Amino acid sequence: MPLYIEKKPEVLITEEGIRTDGRKPRELRPVRMTVGILDKADGSAFIEWGGNRILAAVFGPREVHPKHLVLPDKALIRARYNMAPFSTPERKRPGPDRRSIELSKVIREALRPAIFVENYPGSVIDIFIEVLRSDAGTRVAGVNAASMALANAGIAMKGLVAACAVGRVGDFVICDPNHDEDMWGDADMPMAMLMESEEITLLQTDGPMTESQFKEALELGRNAIRFLYEMQKEALKRPYQVIERSVRGD
Numbered sequence: 001m002p003l004y005i006e007k008k009p010e011v012l013i014t015e016e017g018i019r020t021d022g023r024k025p026r027e028l029r030p031v032r033m034t035v036g037i038l039d040k041a042d043g044s045a046f047i048e049w050g051g052n053r054i055l056a057a058v059f060g061p062r063e064v065h066p067k068h069l070v071l072p073d074k075a076l077i078r079a080r081y082n083m084a085p086f087s088t089p090e091r092k093r094p095g096p097d098r099r100s101i102e103l104s105k106v107i108r109e110a111l112r113p114a115i116f117v118e119n120y121p122g123s124v125i126d127i128f129i130e131v132l133r134s135d136a137g138t139r140v141a142g143v144n145a146a147s148m149a150l151a152n153a154g155i156a157m158k159g160l161v162a163a164c165a166v167g168r169v170g171d172f173v174i175c176d177p178n179h180d181e182d183m184w185g186d187a188d189m190p191m192a193m194l195m196e197s198e199e200i201t202l203l204q205t206d207g208p209m210t211e212s213q214f215k216e217a218l219e220l221g222r223n224a225i226r227f228l229y230e231m232q233k234e235a236l237k238r239p240y241q242v243i244e245r246s247v248r249g250d
């Protein structure tokens, strides 16, 4: 017997376009980004986005184990997306499952084009994404955090990768689907872009959209991603702007 039974809200979006969490269709949930919070990792970042709490850690470039995975002319990029057992309403079985294996691959492929892999021949860069609390959109939140963690590790990059999901509920194209919309909405479309060039490095859709809804969703996603990118840059600069004082007792 499940301990937690979810109920579909009667109305996902009102005729006036008000969503279950009070947002308008084009609004993002609150986002907070913090860089460099782990001292044992080469780079790290933490993202709080709606109810999501996600930590990203980067190790490398470092020696590859096992050795047979070495790529002599470039870096090997590995990514692991993991959901903590306590990150979901019902305890999630620890360890990898089909979904986390797929998301690890999707996230790796979203980030890899940003990295100058030729700069680190024969080494590995490991990216860990730990979902501590999940609330829809964890893959895009993970991409944003991991991209900042890579930059924080000093990895040579063509640019940051920023990501956001968009979707559709009825006739409304919406930004940043929440949990209700992810579960019961009509379409969900996570996307990521390598910034500056705005090359799309992740685009998935499930659920039908007309061509005009798709175009609207793409534009909405692009704008949200540009906004998140500005936040990432600010978060990356922040530690270097801190002024520290210590008061001596003598």
Ligand code: ADP
Binding pocket: 088, 089, 090, 092, 099, 134, 135, 136, 137, 138, 139, 140, 179, 182, 190
């Ligand atoms: P994303 O997190 O990128 O939106 P999904 O669409 O697969 O990926 O998942 C949507 C949401 O469903 C997750 O963010 C999470 O809140 C919830 N979820 C995913 N897997 C589980 C699970 N095993 N148990 C409970 N909730 C889950």
